[in-house]
Amino acid sequence: MADFRFDTRDVAFVLFEQMRLGDLCALDAFKEQDVETYQAMFEAAHDLAKDQLWPINAESDRIGAQYEGGQVTVPECQRTFYRTFAENGFVAMSNSPEWGGMGLPNLLGMACNEIFQAACMSFALTPMLTRGAAHIIESHGADWMKQLYLEKMYTGEWAGTMCLTEPQAGSDLAAVKTKAKRDGDSFLVEGTKIFISSGDHDFTKQIVHPVLARIEGAPAGIKGISLLLVPKYLPGEDGSLGAFNDVSCGGIEHKMGIKASPTCTLNFGENGACRGWLIGQENLGIVYMFQMMNEARVEVGLQGLAVAGEAYMQALAYSQERVQGLSLKGAPREPGAKAQTIICHPDVRRMLMAMKAQVEGMRALAYTTARAVDLARHHPDPAVRQRQDRLGQLLTPVCKAYNTDMGFRVTEDAIQVHGGYGYCQDYPVEQLCRDIKIAAIYEGTNGIQAMDLVGRKLTLEGGALFRDYLEDLETLIARHGGHPVLGPWTRKLAEARDLLVSSTGRVIRALQEGDQHYAFLVSTPYLRLFGDVACAALLLEQAALAAERLGAGDLAAWKAGAEGEASLRFYYDKACATQFFIHNHLPRARAYAETVLSEDRSALEAAFPDLD
Ligand SMILES: Cc1cc2nc3c(=O)[nH]c(=O)nc-3n(C[C@H](O)[C@H](O)[C@H](O)COP(=O)(O)OP(=O)(O)OC[C@H]3O[C@@H](n4cnc5c(N)ncnc54)[C@H](O)[C@@H]3O)c2cc1C
CATH class of the missing domain: 1.10.540.10 (Acyl-CoA dehydrogenase/oxidase, N-terminal domain)
Incomplete structure (x- = not known):
């Protein structure tokens, strides 16, 4: 192992x-x-x-x-x-x-x-x-x-779930059909939920389900959905577990990854005896559930980062063990020449650096979003609280979708570094690749995240979320533009910032003109552009911290310093990762912006064959 x-x-x-x-x-x-x-x-x-x-x-x-x-x-x-x-x-x-x-x-x-x-x-x-x-x-x-x-x-004595999805209600929760009928001070719940993670298991005896359901007589659509608390066993006032509450598991899914996580079909009230209690007010279920989903979305973005980070480190370790081929610097190929570990090959180093720079950017993005929650909740200054709340809201869909899409790609690169062995179960990277795919799908698919960013977050408070973000970006660019090493990277970031600004203007104009088709056609490239710019900015901030440790001089001087002092190696590599991101990943921003600004509607116009 x-x-x-x-x-x-x-x-x-x-x-x-x-x-x-x-x-x-x-x-x-x-x-x-x-x-x-x-x-x-x-x-x-x-x-x-x-x-x-x-x-x-x-x-x-x-x-x-x-x-x-x-x-x-x-x-x-x-x-x-x-x-x-x-x-x-x-x-x-x-x-x-x-x-x-x-x-x-x-x-x-x-x-x-x-x-x-x-x-x-x-x-x-x-x-x-x-x-x-x-x-x-x-x-x-x-x-x-x-x-x-x-x-x-x-304390983990009881476990919890999140019960939204039904066969006809996946991305569109307005289609939820599960019913709740008032019965005294509680409700009788009836319906089927599918794909419920940890919907049933034997980690704990009690499982507590927050369930989206329609109370009889509720208006149709999203405004008629309430949130009910449905325990698997009815608890007594002292917390002891009483009768079974008629929540049964009809089966579990057989999946590509996270195989030990039971993804359950849950039947509520098959025998007419499933009791639930209203959380908050009637018909506000979606509002409450969105709070949970927003927290969970950041954690799903964290999953993308975590699994990708481990995949990168596994690939790095493998590249230092696997002996194959001769170094370009070494002697010409002669019979008997000693082969070397694959980390000596430029193309392997490219893959390693691509993973490292991507993962480190994703980590900074996830942690910035997490810190925004702390500051928005607890900072004494209301202006800071407001600004951090805006930042957290803006970055949540980016963190979720960008980190999980890129996370999957990093695991793919990690397999590539392992060659044929990476495709086999002997090494952990194939499992990491299978496990992480779901993160782009659950908790609102990444397509839905992109629509949330464009259709909601960019327009909230008259665009204040994006304006604040842009101000912070300007400050960063102004601070480092004149630095001898960071300056050229900062200018590249400034170019990408301009592309983000023009792309933002284009999607907002589409929304203002009622052209939602175009806004949502380009929302995924827009989100990826946003993610690349955000990661580049955060890595530049990291490189500036590294520069403080590495002192004056250029990259060559920093390298020489790191060779003489082991503790500086980390900071030198940090500068390398930033430079790599700026020159290898950030150029994607131009391609995404070109798409957003292209006015290309071919995907909307195409005929596509009708399949039986
Ligand atoms: C392993 C696993 C665990 C899960 N855990 C839970 C859980 O704990 N609780 C829970 O409630 N659910 C859970 N789910 C369900 C998950 O959240 C849904 O699968 C997801 O929301 C997508 O719904 P769907 O599968 O019905 O796909 P659909 O909604 O049918 O989407 C199919 C495709 O169409 C796109 N699409 C759909 N509508 C739109 C639109 N309006 N605009 C643009 N594109 C659109 C989607 O982005 C997607 O690409 C889980 C699913 C899996 C597989």
Whole structure:
């Protein structure tokens, strides 16, 4: 089995140097905490993932979740690990201590979750859904619900889900048909949900389902959907589990990846005896569920980063082991000449650097979005709170869609570095590639994310979200434009910024003119353009931090310095990754912008053959 290769050095750099996690201790919400605690927590998460979770990742994939006689089981290795994971408080690191969470910054929770997602995505999904479901109850539920459910969920004694999808209601939730009929102070729920992750399992006995349903008499469409709390077992006031609540699993899916995560068909009220309780107000279910989905979308973007990051590190390790071919620098090919490890080959180094630069940009993007949540919730200055809230809202669809699309591609490159072995189960990269594909589909497909960015986020508050973002970009460009090394990269970023501005103008004009067809035709290239610019900007910020360590001089001087001082190697590579991103990934921005500005409607106009 290959070792766990999680890139703790880069995460520590982003957390403590770029995002300045320690500064969050100045906020009231975290004033009892300190950087040492944060470091200890991060190390504990890493040790647990490395020693106990990564070693069961391949076994989980091989065994998968099982469905027999109406019962769902997860691999025993996962069940055993779940207890340790929950006992150590990892289910709800950033949730309210009042209700059993640890109350740590969201940013730190994200970093720890990156480790768990990298080590075993099929496992990490269940606690992710549990804290999301509990947070929705904390935000919108009645007091008695909070008293009864929250602590048990945040501590992992009970698990949670997210029940939206039905056979006819996937991306279009307005088509939800599940019914709820008032019966005293609760509701009788009836309907079928499909594709429900962790909808049934044996990690915990109790499973708590937030369910989108229509209360009888509700208006048609999205404005007639309510959110109900439906437990698998009816709890007594003391939290003891009572009667079965008529929520049964009709089967699980057989999937391409995350095989140990049970994706369930759930039948509510087959016997007319499924009871649910309204969360918040009637007909506002979608509004509440969107809160959960927005949090989950950032975490799904984190999955893209986490799995891609591990794939890159696995490829890097393999490239230093696999002996094949001669170095160009070496002696001419002669019989008996010693072959060398493949990291000596320029094309392999290109793939490695493409992965490294992409992953490091994605990490900065995900962590920036996570930190925005902390600052928007807890900063004392209302102007900062507002600005960070806008930033978080704007970046959420970008983080979700860009990181998962690019994450999948990084895993593909990682297979390529392994050659034929990468296609086989002997190495972890083929599983990583299969596992991550779903992240581009669930939690709102990436196409829907692009429409959210263009159709909603760009127009919210009269365009203030994008205006604020652009101001920050201008400040960054102004700060580094004159630097001897960073200056030329900054000018490339400024060109890409101009393309982003003109593309934004074009999609907004399309919306203003009622030309939604064009706006949504180009929304995916627009989102990718946004993601590339955002990553380039964040990497430039990282390179500026690296430059402070590396001192005066050009790249050659930085290289010489790094050769003489091991601790500078990381910073020198950081500058290399930024340069690579600017010259190899950022040029995509021009192609995307050209598409957005092209006025090409061929996909709308094409006839396409009718297939029987
Ligand atoms: C492994 C797995 C786990 C899942 N977990 C959960 C879960 O826990 N809870 C839950 O509720 N659901 C879950 N889902 C369901 C998932 O969220 C849906 O599959 C997803 O939202 C897409 O819905 P769909 O499959 O019906 O595809 P469709 O909605 O039919 O989409 C098909 C294609 O059409 C596109 N499309 C659809 N409508 C539009 C539009 N208006 N404009 C542009 N493009 C459009 C989509 O982007 C996509 O490319 C899970 C699915 C899987 C496979």
